Amino acid sequence: MNGRTKIRLRKLIYAGTVGLIIAAAIGHAKDESHQNYFPLAVGNSWTYTDGTEQKTFTIVGVQEINGQTYYKFDDYFSLCWPQVTWEREVLFRYDSASDRVLMCLSRKEVTRYGFSGDLFFALGDGLIDGHLVQTGVSCNVLHREFDNCLSFKFVGIDCGPDAYGFGEYLAPNVGIIKFVVPGGPCIGGGPEEGDRATFQLQSYTIKPFCGDPNHPYPVGDLNHDCRVDMLDLAILISHWLEDRRPVSTVTIKLPLGAEGRYDVNSPYWQTDFDLGVTFTEISHVYMDWSGTITGELTNWSGTITGELTTSGRPDPGNTTPLDAQFVAKLYELHPHNYFGWADVRGGAGTYPGPEPFDLLSEFTDEGWSALLDGRGSIEIWFGGIARPGGFTVEYPSGQLDSATLVVEGTIVPEPASIFLFEYRNTCSSSRTSY
Numbered sequence: 001m002n003g004r005t006k007i008r009l010r011k012l013i014y015a016g017t018v019g020l021i022i023a024a025a026i027g028h029a030k031d032e033s034h035q036n037y038f039p040l041a042v043g044n045s046w047t048y049t050d051g052t053e054q055k056t057f058t059i060v061g062v063q064e065i066n067g068q069t070y071y072k073f074d075d076y077f078s079l080c081w082p083q084v085t086w087e088r089e090v091l092f093r094y095d096s097a098s099d100r101v102l103m104c105l106s107r108k109e110v111t112r113y114g115f116s117g118d119l120f121f122a123l124g125d126g127l128i129d130g131h132l133v134q135t136g137v138s139c140n141v142l143h144r145e146f147d148n149c150l151s152f153k154f155v156g157i158d159c160g161p162d163a164y165g166f167g168e169y170l171a172p173n174v175g176i177i178k179f180v181v182p183g184g185p186c187i188g189g190g191p192e193e194g195d196r197a198t199f200q201l202q203s204y205t206i207k208p209f210c211g212d213p214n215h216p217y218p219v220g221d222l223n224h225d226c227r228v229d230m231l232d233l234a235i236l237i238s239h240w241l242e243d244r245r246p247v248s249t250v251t252i253k254l255p256l257g258a259e260g261r262y263d264v265n266s267p268y269w270q271t272d273f274d275l276g277v278t279f280t281e282i283s284h285v286y287m288d289w290s291g292t293i294t295g296e297l298t299n300w301s302g303t304i305t306g307e308l309t310t311s312g313r314p315d316p317g318n319t320t321p322l323d324a325q326f327v328a329k330l331y332e333l334h335p336h337n338y339f340g341w342a343d344v345r346g347g348a349g350t351y352p353g354p355e356p357f358d359l360l361s362e363f364t365d366e367g368w369s370a371l372l373d374g375r376g377s378i379e380i381w382f383g384g385i386a387r388p389g390g391f392t393v394e395y396p397s398g399q400l401d402s403a404t405l406v407v408e409g410t411i412v413p414e415p416a417s418i419f420l421f422e423y424r425n426t427c428s429s430s431r432t433s434y
């Protein structure tokens with residue numbers, strides 16, 4: 001390889017790499033993240049009051065578990081959910097793949113906030129279910145207005161459907177701005193709203209964080225660390241050519257227009273075709289055809305190997321009818337490769353009368369992948385079947401009344417380029433449901 005070729009190759013690799021990153025970024029830009037509704041950074045702190053009492057949450061550190069970074073809240077449950085008597089320090093992380101805030105409890109991971117609106121398990125073993133109640137609402141908290149708030153409701157499953165649950169309101173780039181602590185004896189809140197207390201955000205300290213409005217993710221930042229580097233490229237490459245587009249099962253029927261009378265002197269009937277779709281997989285290919293076959297009459301005056309009698313002439317008293325056949329072959333034009341064969345045989349049983357047929361004949365699969373583009377060629381011919389010997393007394397003939405090519409497979413309904421990214425969840429999970 002000379003120097004100029006090397007330079008060209010480098011340019012090509014560079015252009016290709018840039019192209020990949022741009023393509024990934026386009027796909028990624030469609031992802032609407034809720035990460036900033038729960039800003040996670042060491043030192044972030046929120047103080048709430050119900051008018052008489054103050055509660056403060058602080059993120060006091062990080063912890064690595066199975067390669068994931070969790071943020072540690074100090075004394076979380078005793079402040080927020082006093083009925084819950086689990087450990088005092090609770091770990092949180094945001095999972096961009098599922099767009100959820102996850103909580104690690106005793107090394108089990110559960111969903112703390114699910115942003116898609118469906119029901120989720122907010123706490124281990126489904127003791128408390130949660131769901132998103134409102135989006136895009138304005139919230140007034142201690143005379144301050146927050147836009148685009150979300151509200152969640154959490155209800156203990158043992159408390160009955162009418163139990164009042166925990167309520168929480170989240171604002172973008174702030175976090176929890178208001179929460180309701182129920183006062184009933186049930187873990188998810190008692191059936192009476194009774195002596196519940198509402199705490200509102202009094203003050204907060206949020207460190208600038210990756211992904212906040214002043215520090216948006218750069219184009220191509222696939223792991224949301226606000227840097228575009230080899231890690232992002234590695235993610236892209238590890239998912240390269242993944243295709244999760246939904247597929248539809250289809251049956252394409254192509255009437256061939258090959259009807260007519262055939263005999264051994266008929267030329268092959270042939271046509272090129274385009275089914276008009278691109279398959280992702282082909283499951284069956286048939287000829288759906290009907291007609292009649294009149295068999296061949298042979299004279300077996302010789303031995304079974306076809307040797308002649310001493311006279312060398314047929315013996316009219318020793319004739320046998322044989323089946324004849326229609327054969328359909330699929331092939332590619334360039335190169336001229338056959339990749340499927342279907343036939344229908346008959347005529348001997350009804351000779352000299354014609355034997356009718358009306359059936360589906362499945363093509364042999366000698367490379368249906370050649371048909372994935374929906375294009376190919378097909379030929380139909382008529383003739384006798386292979387036999388060891390004998391003279392033909394009457395040649396066979398056939399009548400094709402209908403002939404339709406049937407292809408069953410899956411197709412992509414709409415041509416589209418969609419990138420989906422999957423991040424591995426390594427905090428061993430029991431009840432998270434994606």
Ligand SMILES: [Ca+2]
Nearest residue numbers: 221223225227
């Ligand atoms: Ca990155």
